[in-house]
């Protein structure tokens with residue numbers, strides 16, 4: 001089974017994933033992406049990727065020059081891959097663990113190697129996955145993942161976001 005979490009930008013998908021990782025410690029392997037904010041102004045300046053293995057990398061920034069742009073953020077594909085691919089390659093060999101992938105979005109999908117490993121994981125029913133996708137089909141892969149036959153699609157809203165942690169933990173017991 002694959003638990004696919006979606007929702008509007010900023011609704012709380014990453015917060016939910018981080019709480020799930022805490023509660024499922026030792027049973028999960030994967031990565032999440034989180035905002036980086038300027039200490040003084042509190043303005044968002046970029047995004048970092050963090051793995052369950054403790055690795056971190058700033059991979060998108062207003063200061064990066066790149067041919068891959070999302071809004072005013074330049075995406076450094078190699079910096080994303082250095083954390084995300086390493087942990088997902090390890091995850092491929094650990095079929096008993098739940099693979100966490102937050103998120104499958106525009107920035108992350110610039111990486112061809114990420115798209116390839118994603119296909120290996122998402123289209124293989126023997127992997128247990130918790131993944132987040134944007135509310136809109138920003139890429140054909142996102143569209144395919146939204147419709148996975150072994151997928152359970154959950155939309156995070158303001159109304160349900162405080163109940164979802166316990167509900168999804170219950171769902172993982174049926175994995």
Ligand SMILES: Nc1ncnc2c1ncn2[C@@H]1O[C@H](COP(=O)(O)OP(=O)(O)OP(=O)(O)O)[C@@H](O)[C@H]1O
Pocket residue numbers: 007008009010011012013014015016103161162
């Ligand atoms: N259950 C909640 N209750 C109150 N505030 C929340 C809750 N979940 C998240 N937030 C707040 O909302 C903001 C956005 O949360 P988060 O980064 O998890 O959203 P997201 O859906 O992952 O966003 P993005 O679209 O950037 O991936 C954060 O400031 C967070 O503290």
